[in-house]
Amino acid sequence: MADFHTIRREIRISALCGRQIAEHLVSGLPYETCGVLRGKAAAGGMRIDAFAPIRNVAPDPLHHFVLDPAEWIRECLRGEGLIGLFHSHPSSPPVPSDEDLRQLPLFAGMFRVYLIGSPSGAGSETMLNGYFIDKDAGDRYHLLPAAVRHG
DSSP, X not given: OOOGGGXXXXXXXXXXXXXXXXXXXXXXXXXXXXXXXXXXXXXXXXXXXXXXXXXXXXXXXXXXXXXXXXHHHHHHHTOSOEEEEEEXXXXXXXXXOHHHHHHHHHHGGGOSEEEEEEEOSSTTOEEEEEEEEEEOTTSOEEEEEEEEEEO
C-alpha cells in the first residue's frame, strides 16, 4: 500500500469557486481574508465546489485572521461538505507562515484541506496554494503540499 506522503495529492476547484476566492481576496486588500470550503473526496484528492467568505475579525487583520464566530457557526450548522479553510496573505507568498502552523491544531481536526492565496501583482490576479492536513503518529498536524487545479 502506498504511503500518503508519496501519493500525488490534488485539489480541484470549480471555476466559480476559484473566481469567488480571488474576488474575496482582492476585495479585502490590504487585509487578510478568510472563508470555508465545501466539497468532497475525489479520485486522487479533494474537489471544492463551494466557497463561503467569512468576515475576518482579527484585532490586527493586516497580519492575522480570525473567523467571525457567528458566521463560522452558521457555516458549521449548514450540514455536510465542510472540508477546508481558506485565508490570504496580502503581502507575502501563499505559503504557511509560522503563525499559520502554530494555529493549525486549533482547527485541523475539522478540515482536510487548507488553501492560502496571495495577490500576484497588479489587478485581480491571484496565486493559490493548496495543502492537505495530515496528522502523524504523534498526533501532530502537518500541511502537505497539493497541486491545485481549476475547472
